[in-house]
Amino acid sequence: xxxxxxxxxxxxxxxxxxxxxxxxxxxxxxxxxxxxxxxxxxxxxxxxxxxxxxxxxxxxxxxxxxxxxxxxxxxxxxxxxxxxxxxxxxxxxxxxxxxxxxxxxxxxxxxxxxxxxxxxxxxxxxxxxxxxxxxxxxxxxxxxxxxxxxxxxxxxxxxxxxxxxxxxxxxxxxxxxxxxxxxxxxxxxxxxxxxxxxxxxxxxxxxxxxxxxxxxxxxxxxxxxxxxxxxxxxxxxxxxxxxxxxxxxxxxxxxxxxxxxxxxxxxxxxxxxxxxxxxxxxxxxxxxxxxxxxxxxxxxxxxxxxxxxxxxxxxxxxxxxxxxxxxxxxxxxxxxxxxxxxxxxxxx
Numbered sequence: 001x002x003x004x005x006x007x008x009x010x011x012x013x014x015x016x017x018x019x020x021x022x023x024x025x026x027x028x029x030x031x032x033x034x035x036x037x038x039x040x041x042x043x044x045x046x047x048x049x050x051x052x053x054x055x056x057x058x059x060x061x062x063x064x065x066x067x068x069x070x071x072x073x074x075x076x077x078x079x080x081x082x083x084x085x086x087x088x089x090x091x092x093x094x095x096x097x098x099x100x101x102x103x104x105x106x107x108x109x110x111x112x113x114x115x116x117x118x119x120x121x122x123x124x125x126x127x128x129x130x131x132x133x134x135x136x137x138x139x140x141x142x143x144x145x146x147x148x149x150x151x152x153x154x155x156x157x158x159x160x161x162x163x164x165x166x167x168x169x170x171x172x173x174x175x176x177x178x179x180x181x182x183x184x185x186x187x188x189x190x191x192x193x194x195x196x197x198x199x200x201x202x203x204x205x206x207x208x209x210x211x212x213x214x215x216x217x218x219x220x221x222x223x224x225x226x227x228x229x230x231x232x233x234x235x236x237x238x239x240x241x242x243x244x245x246x247x248x249x250x251x252x253x254x255x256x257x258x259x260x261x262x263x264x265x266x267x268x269x270x271x272x273x274x275x276x277x278x279x280x281x282x283x284x285x286x287x288x289x290x291x292x293x294x295x296x297x298x299x300x301x302x303x304x305x306x307x308x309x310x311x312x313x314x315x316x317x318x319x320x321x322x323x324x325x326x327x328x329x330x331x332x333x334x335x336x337x338x339x340x341x342x343x344x345x346x347x348x
Contacts, residue, residue: 002164004043004051004127006120009062011055013043016160020201031060031079038086038093041192045161046235046271047130050096053083054123057100061116072112076104076119088283089244089314090235091273096126127163133268134165136328141171141231141266144324144331147180149228152218152256154187155246156198157233157266168231168266169199171326176208184210185221189246191291191311215248219255230256234267234325241319241336242279243267247312253321262323269327269344279316287311 003014010027011034018024026042028034034056037043043052060079066072080097087093103122107115145151151172155161158169166173175182184203189195196212203210213221221227230252236244243249243265256263276282292309295302303309325332329346332339 002127002131003045003048003160004055004163006055006058006124006127011052011059013037013052014160015042016044016198017042019160020197028056029059030063031056031083034059035082035086038083044194045156046090046092046233047134047162047167047268048160049087049090050092050270051123051127051130051163053086053093054096054100054126055120056083057097058116058120058123061119064116066112069107069110069112069115072115073104076101087285089285092235092268092270095270099126130163130268131165133328134162134167134170135174137167137266137268137326138165138170138174140328140331141168141264141326142174142178142180144262144264144326145171145175145180145182145229148182149175149180150183150185150221150226151229151231152185152187152221152227152252153199154195154215154230154232154249154252155189156194156202157231158199158202160198160202161233166202167233167268168264169202171231171266172208173206176206182208184208185218185227186210186212187215187218187248187252188212189248190215194246215251218252219259222255222259222261227256227259227261230261230263232263232265234265234271235314236276236282237265237267237272237325237340238276238279238282239274239337239340240278241322241325241332241334241340242282243317243319243322243325244279244282244284244314245317247315250315250317250321253317257321263321264324264326264331265317265322266326269329272327272340272344274341274344279318282314282316284315285313287313
């Protein structure tokens with residue numbers, strides 16, 4: 001089933017905070033509820049939160065009391081500001097919201113009710129496109145995977161991080177379905193454990209062999225010659241190829257580079273932000289220190305009571321450490337300043 005879907009005039013999301021112990025689908029009726037769900041990581045993953053925000057605009061349209069197209073425009077702009085502020089680093093969120101707003105600007109009908117249906121149709125189109133784009137990315141990325149490869153994968157980039165199928169984990173899934181005997185080392189991905197909780201859960205659904213490792217073990221396995229590829233997603237890619245992704249990606253890419261192991265970022269072109277020249281310009285979300293401090297062991301907190309912590313949710317991997325960027329239009333290689341623009345302009 002899809003991670004994000006519309007049914008009975010509500011947005012439905014798989015609550016990813018409860019996995020793997022509990023599989024639960026929750027529903028939302030207002031755009032403010034959707035914004036809160038994005039902030040609280042009920043839904044996560046750049047493509048998934050973008051589509052969720054698009055459906056959030058549809059909810060705003062249906063909840064609006066506006067009787068005219070112009071008045072509904074105003075309410076949608078207000079809702080868009082709330083949704084875009086939910087998580088600042090992932091560019092897909094703002095991209096999806098702006099795409100819906102641009103469609104609204106082009107709307108030529110005279111009825112506010114027709115515009116409401118139009119916004120919903122545009123959000124649904126975005127969701128359907130996400131699945132198709134992911135499968136095209138998987139096809140390009142699977143060509144990079146050899147039979148017998150052991151792959152280190154960071155965070156969660158599967159169906160749960162998208163509408164369906166996935167980005168980097170979607171590549172792994174397709175390579176497995178092609179008959180390649182691969183093995184995955186799953187970075188646990190502290191502090192929220194998206195790898196240990198979500199990626200491991202997805203791999204079990206697909207029957208793909210895996211082992212969970214702590215984030216600081218990747219270098220050991222690479223130096224021991226037990227890793228052939230490194231794959232991760234992206235929340236924003238700048239014009240020069242710098243990649244903002246879940247915290248820990250930078251250290252993973254450094255270890256891969258030091259050991260001559262190819263490291264690929266897998267992301268749709270909607271994640272590429274050509275308006276930013278380099279990764280130093282990307283806003284980095286910093287989340288609650290409690291996510292770091294409240295490590296539980298035998299039911300007890302293991303950090304000192306008055307300890308403080310820092311909790312940036314993302315880091316930026318310099319383009320020099322990245323072998324290639326897999327998109328739905330092909331694989332971009334250095335020089336990224338040239339080839340990312342080419343990927344963005346490829347006709348389907």
